[in-house]
Amino acid sequence: MKFKAFLTENGVNLLEKRFLPALDKMGKICHLYLTRDHSIFLHNLLNGDGIQSVAQFRREALFDDYRISSQNEDRIAFAVDVSLLHRALRSSVSICTEFGNGPTANRLQIKLVKKLPSNSTQPMPFLTFETKGFKSAVIQDVPISKPLSRAQLLELQTALDAAQDLPPTLVQVPDLNQLQSFVDRMKHVGDLLDVSITKYGDLHMQISTTLITLGAEFRKLLVIGEQADAPADDRNLSAQARSSRAVLRGDAQSVQVSVKHFAKSLCYYLAKPDCAFYGIAPQGACLTVIFQFFIPGSRQMDKSISLHCRLPVLDPGSS
Amino acid sequence: MESSATDSDAPDLVCQLDNVQGMVDALTAVRWKRNQDAVIEISEHGIVVIVEEMSCLQAKVYLQSELFIRYEYGEQGRPRFGVSLGLFVDCLNTFSVPGHSSTIEIRYPGPDMQLLLKSVDSLDAGIYAEIRTRIPDTISWDYNFEPAGSTPLTFTTSALKEAIDDLDWPGSSIQITVQPDPPSVTFRGDGHGDLQIDFVYYSNADLLIAFHCDRQVSYRYKYKFLRATTSNIPGSVIRDNRGSKLTIGRGGLLKVQHLVSVARTSTSHQQIDSAGHQNPSRIAYIEFFVKPEEDEDTADD
Numbered sequence: 001m002k003f004k005a006f007l008t009e010n011g012v013n014l015l016e017k018r019f020l021p022a023l024d025k026m027g028k029i030c031h032l033y034l035t036r037d038h039s040i041f042l043h044n045l046l047n048g049d050g051i052q053s054v055a056q057f058r059r060e061a062l063f064d065d066y067r068i069s070s071q072n073e074d075r076i077a078f079a080v081d082v083s084l085l086h087r088a089l090r091s092s093v094s095i096c097t098e099f100g101n102g103p104t105a106n107r108l109q110i111k112l113v114k115k116l117p118s119n120s121t122q123p124m125p126f127l128t129f130e131t132k133g134f135k136s137a138v139i140q141d142v143p144i145s146k147p148l149s150r151a152q153l154l155e156l157q158t159a160l161d162a163a164q165d166l167p168p169t170l171v172q173v174p175d176l177n178q179l180q181s182f183v184d185r186m187k188h189v190g191d192l193l194d195v196s197i198t199k200y201g202d203l204h205m206q207i208s209t210t211l212i213t214l215g216a217e218f219r220k221l222l223v224i225g226e227q228a229d230a231p232a233d234d235r236n237l238s239a240q241a242r243s244s245r246a247v248l249r250g251d252a253q254s255v256q257v258s259v260k261h262f263a264k265s266l267c268y269y270l271a272k273p274d275c276a277f278y279g280i281a282p283q284g285a286c287l288t289v290i291f292q293f294f295i296p297g298s299r300q301m302d303k304s305i306s307l308h309c310r311l312p313v314l315d316p317g318s319s
Numbered sequence: 320m321e322s323s324a325t326d327s328d329a330p331d332l333v334c335q336l337d338n339v340q341g342m343v344d345a346l347t348a349v350r351w352k353r354n355q356d357a358v359i360e361i362s363e364h365g366i367v368v369i370v371e372e373m374s375c376l377q378a379k380v381y382l383q384s385e386l387f388i389r390y391e392y393g394e395q396g397r398p399r400f401g402v403s404l405g406l407f408v409d410c411l412n413t414f415s416v417p418g419h420s421s422t423i424e425i426r427y428p429g430p431d432m433q434l435l436l437k438s439v440d441s442l443d444a445g446i447y448a449e450i451r452t453r454i455p456d457t458i459s460w461d462y463n464f465e466p467a468g469s470t471p472l473t474f475t476t477s478a479l480k481e482a483i484d485d486l487d488w489p490g491s492s493i494q495i496t497v498q499p500d501p502p503s504v505t506f507r508g509d510g511h512g513d514l515q516i517d518f519v520y521y522s523n524a525d526l527l528i529a530f531h532c533d534r535q536v537s538y539r540y541k542y543k544f545l546r547a548t549t550s551n552i553p554g555s556v557i558r559d560n561r562g563s564k565l566t567i568g569r570g571g572l573l574k575v576q577h578l579v580s581v582a583r584t585s586t587s588h589q590q591i592d593s594a595g596h597q598n599p600s601r602i603a604y605i606e607f608f609v610k611p612e613e614d615e616d617t618a619d620d
Contacts, residue, residue, distance in 0.1 A: 174444070181417060182446070188409040212406055214413060214448040239447060 001070045001147060003034055003112040011062030012108060014305070016093055018271045019055060020086040025267035026053050026309070031148075032127075033077040033156060034068055041082075043309075045159040046152070051261050051309050052163055052286075055271075058304035063110075072150050075157075076112065079145035080127060088140040092129040095138050107132075115141065163310060167279025167288050169253075171203050172222040176276050180266040182216060187259050189214050192314060195262070195287055196243045196254035197280050199223065200230035204243040207259065215239060224277060253280040255313045257287050265289045265309050273307065287311040330426045331398055332361050335389040335439065337422045338601075339415040341581030342382065344553040345603040346408045348577060349378035351547035357404035358455045359434075361427060363392045369459045370404060374610075376544040377460065381604040386581045388422070398427070401453035402434060410448050414438055428452070462608055465569040471529065472497065472504055474518070476556065476563045476577060478526035480549040482506055482516045486542060489514045492612055493545050496537040497567060502530050504565075508542065528562055538571035538611040548575040548607040556580075561602070571611030579603045 007015075023030060023041055027050065031042040039062055043053040059066050068074050092108055109130040114123045126141040148156060173179055183205075186193075190207035197203055201223045206215030217239035228251050234242050246252035268276075273291035281288055291307040294300060336342060349357075349370050360367040365383035384390040414423050414436065426435040429449055437447040486493055489508030496505040502520035504527065507513065520530040549563075561578040568574060582601040 178416060182413060185409070185413040185415075189406065189413070211403060211451045212410060212448060214410055214446075216446045217444070219443045239445060 001076060001112065003068045003076055005063040005066040005068075005110055007062060007108045007110055008060075008064055011057075012089070012093055014057070014062065016086070016089050019307075020082060020089065022268050022270035023053070023055060024082045024086055025270065026051065026082075026264060028081055028083060029079055030082050031077055031156065032080050032144075033160070034075070036068060036074045039063070040160070042156070042160065045163065046156060049312055051264060051311050052159075053309040054160065054163055054307070056306045061304040070147075072153055075153060077148040077153050077156055078125065078127075080142060084142050085127070088129050088142045092131045092138065092140055095131045112144075113141070165281060166225070167197075167281050168226045169197060169199050170224040170277040170279035170288075170290065171197055171201050171218075172224070173203070173276045173278060174218065174221065176266065176269045176273070180263070180269060183259070183263045183266055186214060186216075187263055191259055192256055193259045193262050194254060194256050195278070195280070196247060196252050197278060198230075198243065198246040198252035199226050199228040200246065200251065201227070202230075202243065202246070202252075203278060204239055205262075206240070217242075225279070253284055255280055255284045255287055257311045257313060261311045262287075265311060268307065268309070271307060281310070284313055286313055329393055330428060330435075331392065331394040332366075332427045333389070333391045333424065334366075334384075334387040335422055335424045336387050336581070338581050339411055339421050339423050340555075341386075341579060341601075341603065343408060343411050343415055344556055345380050345382070345579040345581065345605060346404065346411070348552050348556065348579065348605050349380055349607075350404055350408055350551050351378075353405060355404040356401055356453075357407065358399055358401050358459055359452075360397050360399045361392065361394075362397045365390070368404075371457075371459055372544070372547075374460055375541065376547055376610070377462075377608045378547070379606045379608075381606070382581070383603075386601055386603060399455055400427075400432070400434075401455040402450055407434075407450060410436065410450060413448075414446055462568075462572055464566075464572060464574055464608065471531070471564045471566045471576075472527065473529035473562045473564050475526055475528065475560055476549075476552060477560070478518075478523075479563045479565065479575075480552060480557065482518075483546055483549045485516060486514060487546070488512070490542050492539045493542050494537060494539045495567065495573070496535065497532050498535040499532045502532060504530075510542075536567050536571075538567060538573070540573060540609050540611055544609045545573075548609065552577060573607075573609040573611070575607040575609070577605040579605060 027043045031045065033040040033042055037059050039057045039059065041055040044050040045052055068076065070076050096108055111128050111130070113126050113128045115126055116123050125144050125146060127144050129140040131138045186207060189212055190209045192207065194206045194208065201219065201221040203218045203221060204215065206213065234245060237245070243252060243254065247254050268291055271291065274294040275292045277290045279288050287310070289309050289311070293302040293305045295302045346368060355370055358369045360369065363384065365381060365386070368380040370378045414421055422439050424437050424439050429435045432452050433449040434452055435449055438445050486506055486508045489510040489512055491510035494507045496507070504518045506516045518527040520527055556577065556579050559580055561580070564576040566574040580601065581603050
């Protein structure tokens with residue numbers, strides 16, 4: 001089992017400034033799954049009831065001189081502490097820029113190693129960052145879990161495949177920052193959030209407790225997938241009435257999620273996505289958030305990066 | 320008189336406010352506990368929010384009708400209802416978008432006697448809320464506050480807050496003495512050790528802005544109640560620095576008054592009225608009343 005690669009400048013920027021801070025908010029521990037073509041950061045895919053998150057990079061987006069080999073079709077996966085990874089990368093980068101002379105003179109190598117820790121008799125696996133300075137080399141070892149076994153890896157791949165299904169209707173959130181500040185404030189009022197999404201491009205969210213009902217409705221959003229024209233006589237209704245009528249008509253789906261999960265998914269604004277879409281999976285299985293990234297300086301989707309998460313549904317909802 | 324049919328349709332109150340943050344600030348100033356009940360009183364003059372504790376401490380926030388860009392009150396009486404203050408403030412706060420002036424509409428009552436709020440800025444994005452109200456179980460006390468001898472003392476809000484914060488260390492009970500010669504105000508705490516803070520009018524004119532006193536007045540107040548009068552003043556109000564007034568009334572009743580601006584915060588010309596300055600009527604008044612400790616015998620009143 002071998003893995004060795006050089007991080008590109010773009011890769012360093014993506015990880016250090018954008019993705020690792022965002023992934024750290026999602027959860028302390030994630031799986032890093034490396035294949036011949038992709039590097040994937042996975043949260044909560046194998047265990048549990050939290051938000052499932054998948055951040056996938058094509059090899060060229062992060063690395064060059066990429067070498068991977070394993071007896072399991074050159075696939076390697078292990079668990080790693082995101083904040084440690086971020087810290088190691090940050091300090092390696094600072095050394096690189098401090099002593100670097102020229103863009104290619106100083107490169108950041110990342111590799112998988114087994115070492116004997118100082119107070120242990122058993123060798124442990126590490127992800128090692130190696131930076132060559134002017135007169136010195138700095139090596140940072142980030143401890144990782146034992147690589148996943150063939151069976152575990154199969155399980156991870158199955159879960160990953162299952163997490164790829166697209167909701168039939170997706171609506172684009174207009175302003176991620178605004179939505180985030182709203183949801184952050186909404187958190188104080190209650191724990192459960194009803195989310196409904198219509199084929200007309202309406203996103204309706206509501207917290208309801210015995211003392212208060214607090215909601216927000218965003219209308220006329222861009223729709224991808226199944227869409228329909230909003231009935232004209234809905235215009236003068238309240239937001240609640242509008243969305244429940246749309247659900248009855250079969251033009252909307254509604255699910256209940258945890259406000260905390262919803263707020264957490266919005267932390268992905270740290271990765272600086274160019275747009276975000278919300279959708280409800282068939283049968284109300286989960287609330288899916290898909291983030292898109294553009295090729296810098298264009299409005300064209302950057303297909304080498306993909307990021308999405310799936311919020312567990314607490315109640316199957318009314319659909 | 321309106322018929323009963325229209326009575327059930329039209330709410331008593333419909334009002335719109337274009338600075339939600341100002342209202343949040345004003346109500347935050349009287350939120351000294353996590354779970355607090357407030358009584359809201361509505362009249363043609365405006366909205367009064369009243370919070371009390373153990374009939375020793377009362378706070379009132381006056382939101383006069385002039386603060387609102389629209390204020391329609393259709394009833395004759397003064398409807399009163401109870402809400403959870405924390406929930407009300409948290410809810411209002413969700414309407415306030417940073418860096419964005421937001422206008423809300425408040426209606427009372429809803430079909431189930433709720434307090435209804437909704438944003439009225441945009442057709443394509445809207446926030447709404449319904450807050451359950453209660454019938455208030457107590458009649459809030461009305462003190463008939465009468466000034467006695469020493470009114471009013473005006474401090475800069477930050478000076479008053481700092482002094483009261485510092486008295487946290489001795490804690491328990493604080494004696495406030497106002498005397499004409501030399502003109503000064505003294506806060507003295509005896510608890511775990513003692514601490515005395517003097518504001519001498521002539522030497523601390525930047526902290527104690529206005530002073531008037533005919534004869535010496537001295538009373539003791541429970542520190543936790545005194546603290547509530549300044550502990551939750553939002554930073555924006557302190558920076559605004561409109562001053563805080565402290566008055567000792569008859570029987571030692573202490574009144575602390577703060578002013579909170581509810582003018583539009585945007586830098587656009589809309590906040591400037593035709594006379595070219597900020598509209599002075601767009602100020603919310605906050606008043607705290609603190610009863611003195613009862614075993615008081617040193618009072619000169």
